Amino acid sequence: xxxxxxxxxxxxxxxxxxxxxxxxxxxxxxxxxxxxxxxxxxxxxxxxxxxxxxxxxxxxxxxxxxxxxxxxxxxxxxxxxxxxxxxxxxxxxxxxxxxxxxxxxxxxxxxxxxxxxxxxxxxxxxxxxxxxxxxxxxxxxxxxxxxxxxxxxxxxxxxxxxxxxxxxxxxxxxxxxxxxxxxxxxxxxxxxxxxxxxxxxxxxxxxxxxxxxxxxxxxxxxxxxxxxxxxxxxxxxxxxxxxxxxxxxxxxxxxxxxxxxxxxxxxxxxxxxxx
Amino acid sequence: xxxxxxxxxxxxxxxxxxxxxxxxxxxxxxxxxxxxxxxxxxxxxxxxxxxxxxxxxxxxxxxxxxxxxxxxxxxxxxxxxxxxxxxxxxxxxxxxxxxxxxxxxxxxxxxxxxxxxxxxxxxxxxxxxxxxxxxxxxxxxxxxxxxxxxxxxxxxxxxxxxxxxxxxxxxxxxxxxxxxxxxxxxxxxxxxxxxxxxxxxxxxxxxxxxxxxxxxxxxxxxxxxxxxxxxx
Numbered sequence: 001x002x003x004x005x006x007x008x009x010x011x012x013x014x015x016x017x018x019x020x021x022x023x024x025x026x027x028x029x030x031x032x033x034x035x036x037x038x039x040x041x042x043x044x045x046x047x048x049x050x051x052x053x054x055x056x057x058x059x060x061x062x063x064x065x066x067x068x069x070x071x072x073x074x075x076x077x078x079x080x081x082x083x084x085x086x087x088x089x090x091x092x093x094x095x096x097x098x099x100x101x102x103x104x105x106x107x108x109x110x111x112x113x114x115x116x117x118x119x120x121x122x123x124x125x126x127x128x129x130x131x132x133x134x135x136x137x138x139x140x141x142x143x144x145x146x147x148x149x150x151x152x153x154x155x156x157x158x159x160x161x162x163x164x165x166x167x168x169x170x171x172x173x174x175x176x177x178x179x180x181x182x183x184x185x186x187x188x189x190x191x192x193x194x195x196x197x198x199x200x201x202x203x204x205x206x207x208x209x210x211x212x213x214x215x216x217x218x219x220x221x222x223x224x225x226x227x228x229x230x231x232x233x234x235x236x237x238x239x240x241x242x243x244x245x246x247x248x249x250x251x252x253x254x255x256x257x258x259x260x261x262x263x264x265x266x267x268x269x270x271x272x273x274x275x
Numbered sequence: 276x277x278x279x280x281x282x283x284x285x286x287x288x289x290x291x292x293x294x295x296x297x298x299x300x301x302x303x304x305x306x307x308x309x310x311x312x313x314x315x316x317x318x319x320x321x322x323x324x325x326x327x328x329x330x331x332x333x334x335x336x337x338x339x340x341x342x343x344x345x346x347x348x349x350x351x352x353x354x355x356x357x358x359x360x361x362x363x364x365x366x367x368x369x370x371x372x373x374x375x376x377x378x379x380x381x382x383x384x385x386x387x388x389x390x391x392x393x394x395x396x397x398x399x400x401x402x403x404x405x406x407x408x409x410x411x412x413x414x415x416x417x418x419x420x421x422x423x424x425x426x427x428x429x430x431x432x433x434x435x436x437x438x439x440x441x442x443x444x445x446x447x448x449x450x451x452x453x454x455x456x457x458x459x460x461x462x463x464x465x466x467x468x469x470x471x472x473x474x475x476x477x478x479x480x481x482x483x484x485x486x487x488x489x490x491x492x493x494x495x496x497x498x499x500x501x502x503x504x505x506x507x
Contacts, residue, residue, distance in 0.1 A: 050459040054433055056440055082462055085415060085469070089434040092408055092416035093317055096329045097435060100316035103333040105308050106341055255410070256325075256417055 044068070045075055053082035197240070207237040293350040308340060314446060315361050317435045321420060321428040322365040335364045355448040418468045426461040429454050
């Protein structure tokens with residue numbers, strides 16, 4: 001694609017009249033090249049090929065391209081390459097475009113925008129007419145409230161008398177659980193994990209914050225009598241300790257795939273407090 | 276080719292829709308989002324960190340749009356504003372990712388399980404659908420993302436069906452001719468990098484076909500016809 005021609009500004013039917021358009025304004029249409037000095041440095045053939053590959057070419061462009069390609073046969077190959085690149089890029093971009101089709105505006109917020117304060121029925125109907133997959137507005141606006149509720153629930157469970165799980169004890173937990181423990185609920189299992197893990201030195205504790213992953217309204221009446229319930233998906237984070245001798249970090253290979261890369265860490269003197 | 280009068284009418288209708296959205300009309304805002312989210316996704320794709328998910332970032336942009344759209348001064352400024360919001364979301368995600376990478380040493384050890392499997396080649400948020408994309412296309416996208424600032428974005432935007440130079444210029448706040456120049460240069464840089472990267476299989480095959488003579492021209496012209504629609 002080494003062409004040395006430089007295209008002259010070609011007149012277009014929509015070119016602005018002289019002095020009618022500010023120098024930096026976008027032209028009304030067509031391919032006005034007078035507004036960009038840099039454009040003069042782009043070879044004509046490159047420009048024509050890009051226009052054809054980008055479906056921006058008009059009759060004049062095609063005529064010019066065919067005339068130039070008559071003396072520069074490699075132009076056809078360059079055009080083919082440009083079209084193939086365009087097709088590949090379109091292929092690569094398509095999944096992201098499809099993903100965008102799934103992302104809707106936060107419905108509750110947009111409903112609030114359009115409904116007047118007195119139009120409560122309409123607002124509630126909008127809110128409940130379809131579920132929205134994500135509720136990032138809740139995650140942000142109501143995040144502190146949800147966190148507080150979860151925090152309270154968690155605190156309540158921590159303050160409950162132990163052992164709080166009373167029930168069938170037919171689960172074989174011999175040798176795993178501390179004396180007096182039974183596992184009937186997930187909280188029992190977590191408590192046992194923390195207790196046993198801390199005794200072995202592997203588990204240091206749980207982070208106080210929980211990360212909201214998704215919030216989804218579970219329903220409620222359209223007249224607003226029933227309180228709206230929200231299903232909250234969240235992460236709990238536990239801190240563990242490990243003693244290891246080999247270190248890796250995630251890198252990527254020549255194809256961009258993640259691969260573990262061994263790290264060499266120089267030997268460190270032990271802290272004085274350890275000696 | 277779309278007639279200028281039709282384009283003017285469509286532009287006026289869109290400006291009116293955006294003005295309603297800015298004024299607080301939720302239905303209008305929803306329609307505006309549905310019209311523009313595709314190029315928003317393309318900009319995110321151009322600027323996001325490799326391990327970020329486009330769909331997640333789009334959620335963030337959607338939230339910003341809803342909460343901040345009233346700040347837009349006029350309908351004509353909406354597209355550059357939405358692009359700026361999109362860039363800020365992508366860059367903020369990049370900063371968070373950097374902090375995370377620097378803050379934690381990812382440990383790979385038998386009893387800790389396998390290393391987290393990041394979605395190769397930068398995820399697009401489309402899950403299995405992205406797996407169907409050819410390696411060559413993924414690699415070319417990565418090369419496009421690595422182009423110098425100002426070149427990769429218009430090139431990726433052009434890959435979105437329906438985005439013209441003019442439309443890209445409006446989004447980026449640039450004259451149409453500047454957009455075209457950047458795309459021309461971006462295409463050239465991309466091809467050079469692809470050749471260096473060994474992604475020249477098509478070129479080789481074209482060489483073989485070129486040796487046969489005239490069919491090359493016919494074949495390419497047919498392809499161009501299919502791509503461009505009616506050829507003059």
